[in-house]
Amino acid sequence: MTDSSAVSIRSVSKGFGRGTAAVRVLENVSVEIGQREFFTLLGPSGCGKTTLLRLIAGFETADQGSISIDGQDVTQAPPFRRPVNTVFQNYALFPHMTVEQNVGFALVEQQMPADRIRARVGEALEMVRMQSFARRRPAELSGGQQQRVALARALAPRPRVLLLDEPLSALDLKLRKEMQIELKLLQAEAGITFLFVTHDQEEALTLSDRVAVMQGGRILQMGPPRDIYEAPTHRFVADFIGDINLIEAEALPDNAVRLPGGTQMSLPHKARGRITLAIRPERARILAPEAGQLQAQVIHTAYLGTALVHKLALADGGTFLLRQSDLDGPQPAIGSQVGLGLPAEALRVLAQ
Amino acid sequence: MTGNPALRRLGLLTPALATIALLIGLPLILLIWISLLQKGGSSGVDWNAAPSLGNYIRLAWEEDFDGTMILNTSYLVILLRSVLQAALTTGLSLLFGLPVALWMAGLSRGQRDLMLLLITIPFWTNLLVRNYAWLIILREDGWLAQAVGSVSPIGPIPLLYNDLAVAIGLTYSFLPFMILPLYTVFEKFDWRLLEAAHDLGASRSRALRRVLIPIAMPGIAAGSLLVFIPCLGAFVTPALLGGGKTLMLGNIIQMQFGASRNWPFGAALAVVLLALMLIVMVAMAIWRNRRVR
Ligand SMILES: Nc1ncnc2c1ncn2[C@@H]1O[C@H](COP(=O)(O)OP(=O)(O)OP(=O)(O)O)[C@@H](O)[C@H]1O
Numbered sequence: 255m256t257d258s259s260a261v262s263i264r265s266v267s268k269g270f271g272r273g274t275a276a277v278r279v280l281e282n283v284s285v286e287i288g289q290r291e292f293f294t295l296l297g298p299s300g301c302g303k304t305t306l307l308r309l310i311a312g313f314e315t316a317d318q319g320s321i322s323i324d325g326q327d328v329t330q331a332p333p334f335r336r337p338v339n340t341v342f343q344n345y346a347l348f349p350h351m352t353v354e355q356n357v358g359f360a361l362v363e364q365q366m367p368a369d370r371i372r373a374r375v376g377e378a379l380e381m382v383r384m385q386s387f388a389r390r391r392p393a394e395l396s397g398g399q400q401q402r403v404a405l406a407r408a409l410a411p412r413p414r415v416l417l418l419d420e421p422l423s424a425l426d427l428k429l430r431k432e433m434q435i436e437l438k439l440l441q442a443e444a445g446i447t448f449l450f451v452t453h454d455q456e457e458a459l460t461l462s463d464r465v466a467v468m469q470g471g472r473i474l475q476m477g478p479p480r481d482i483y484e485a486p487t488h489r490f491v492a493d494f495i496g497d498i499n500l501i502e503a504e505a506l507p508d509n510a511v512r513l514p515g516g517t518q519m520s521l522p523h524k525a526r527g528r529i530t531l532a533i534r535p536e537r538a539r540i541l542a543p544e545a546g547q548l549q550a551q552v553i554h555t556a557y558l559g560t561a562l563v564h565k566l567a568l569a570d571g572g573t574f575l576l577r578q579s580d581l582d583g584p585q586p587a588i589g590s591q592v593g594l595g596l597p598a599e600a601l602r603v604l605a606q
Numbered sequence: 607m608t609g610n611p612a613l614r615r616l617g618l619l620t621p622a623l624a625t626i627a628l629l630i631g632l633p634l635i636l637l638i639w640i641s642l643l644q645k646g647g648s649s650g651v652d653w654n655a656a657p658s659l660g661n662y663i664r665l666a667w668e669e670d671f672d673g674t675m676i677l678n679t680s681y682l683v684i685l686l687r688s689v690l691q692a693a694l695t696t697g698l699s700l701l702f703g704l705p706v707a708l709w710m711a712g713l714s715r716g717q718r719d720l721m722l723l724l725i726t727i728p729f730w731t732n733l734l735v736r737n738y739a740w741l742i743i744l745r746e747d748g749w750l751a752q753a754v755g756s757v758s759p760i761g762p763i764p765l766l767y768n769d770l771a772v773a774i775g776l777t778y779s780f781l782p783f784m785i786l787p788l789y790t791v792f793e794k795f796d797w798r799l800l801e802a803a804h805d806l807g808a809s810r811s812r813a814l815r816r817v818l819i820p821i822a823m824p825g826i827a828a829g830s831l832l833v834f835i836p837c838l839g840a841f842v843t844p845a846l847l848g849g850g851k852t853l854m855l856g857n858i859i860q861m862q863f864g865a866s867r868n869w870p871f872g873a874a875l876a877v878v879l880l881a882l883m884l885i886v887m888v889a890m891a892i893w894r895n896r897r898v899r
């Protein structure tokens with residue numbers, strides 16, 4: 255029991271509609287989420303994140319595949335028999351109940367005595383700092399406050415797994431940062447598995463133990479934030495998370511590649527045919543003209559406080575971003591020709 | 607344009623106020639005035655009589671031979687029966703209307719419009735005709751009575767000329783008034799709230815009880831009012847399907863204005879009916895205000 259996954263999704267597919275209107279929303283998705291893990295689904299709008307959560311919560315049934323929670327197969331179980339709670343993307347607070355009654359809803363269903371309900375509701379509201387709003391109705395709260403109530407409502411019954419569908423999207427930046435830390439602490443403290451959905455890559459990287467990047471109903475890559483950021487395997491993943499430079503190149507025998515402009519270099523990976531190389535802006539170096547692997551001209555430099563970002567025009571017409579964190583180092587003048595140093599260990603070979 | 611906005615507003619309101627005064631206020635005053643007069647003359651009202659509360663007293667008391675007043679409960683019983691009959695009809699309408707409205711709200715746009723049309727079609731037919739139709743269905747050789755008789759272990763059950771027949775007829779007549787307001791709330795209802803309730807451990811019936819019904823309460827209240835109030839004054843259905851045996855307030859009023867030619871007493875009964883309706887509506891309004899706080 256202890257070594258079983260908190261959530262286990264095996265080869266799940268899901269489509270909507272029939273005939274010509276049919277759309278496949280999830281394609282053969284498999285995920286194992288460990289106990290007490292903070293797992294994040296990251297992807298652009300419409301890629302199927304909410305649909306996957308709804309399958310786990312039980313609001314949709316999978317066309318294929320199976321889902322278990324804590325080792326129990328729940329593929330056919332109704333939502334009210336699953337030990338998961340959801341923080342809905344649209345909050346879905348009960349408009350006819352006060353904040354207090356909303357948060358206590360699940361506890362009443364569990365037939366908990368009234369005094370224990372009151373204590374639990376108080377705790378949950380304190381956690382999201384909404385105690386002073388206990389008697390209000392949802393219509394009398396701001397979007398961010400409603401979101402926090404939704405969070406408290408889902409946490410109050412202490413589920414095994416909490417599903418969070420973009421729970422912080424309505425908050426302003428400051429409150430969002432605070433709530434991110436709160437969430438992380440809360441998750442560690444309560445020992446609950448979090449399955450978190452976001453399309454904010456920074457949020458995904460800061461909070462998660464592991465991230466799954468989705469696109470068009472598939473999971474492209476899954477792993478710890480650092481792997482996803484530093485070693486993306488797909489062009490989409492590389493592009494979606496942070497800034498990246500993509501270089502079209504031609505693979506040669508013996509792990510060598512020919513870059514645009516004709517320079518050859520060796521790679522730590524094997525590759526064949528035409529390939530795409532990726533390198534993060536902070537991993538490239540500015541060198542003297544004619545040195546390095548690529549030649550470029552500086553067209554713009556932005557000062558970001560902690561770093562300088564140079565925008566460069568490559569000889570073959572592409573642009574290249576380079577992040578210089580050594581603010582006191584030599585700065586190339588706008589319009590000057592420079593060479594770019596690309597360390598072989600910082601280059602990734604991407605699948606399309 | 608004059609500069610005084612209050613005066614202008616009054617000017618703009620005049621047509622509406624005049625219409626209300628003429629079509630509602632005046633007849634009401636006339637009704638109350640007649641209820642204080644005496645029966646007489648060929649028109650049914652003795653316009654020269656001194657106003658008194660005699661007609662209202664007659665509702666519950668009658669004068670004995672020696673002049674003492676003794677309690678006469680026959681009108682009170684009819685009043686009570688009317689209220690019970692209206693309440694029963696309201697309950698039945700809710701029972702049948704709720705699932706229909708729920709089901710309609712889940713249909714596609716086109717299907718909904720069709721259902722709304724089907725529900726309003728009976729209104730295009732005369733009430734009398736519709737009640738006669740029930741007469742045919744419910745009478746001894748009607749298909750419903752035959753069908754019930756063939757499955758009933760105690761033999762044929764009389765379906766016509768009793769309280770049940772009246773309840774069936776009234777429910778049939780007023781059901782649309784229950785369905786339409788309910789449908790309006792359900793149409794606006796956010797079904798994701800039920801998902802949220804399930805997610806928090808509420809089964810189907812619990813989610814209905816704790817989320818759907820409370821949110822639909824304004825529609826339930828409006829529908830109940832729309833059914834209960836006209837039921838209280840109904841007279842065609844009880845006359846036809848009740849066979850004149852089970853009278854309701856509406857029938858007595860009709861009789862006073864018709865056969866008995868006693869307009870003042872009929873007017874007094876009508877005023878009592880109005881007062882009853884007013885009480886129900888005020889009670890409802892107070893309850894609703896309390897709910898909103
Ligand atoms: N009930 C449904 N019927 C038909 N198509 C649906 C249904 N629900 C979702 N879809 C489609 O499935 C796809 C994935 O939807 P989903 O809500 O899972 O996206 P998402 O990743 O959560 O997006 P977002 O970030 O915008 O919330 C979308 O193209 C959507 O149009």
Ligand SMILES: [Mg+2]
Binds near residue numbers: 303305
């Ligand atoms: Mg979504």
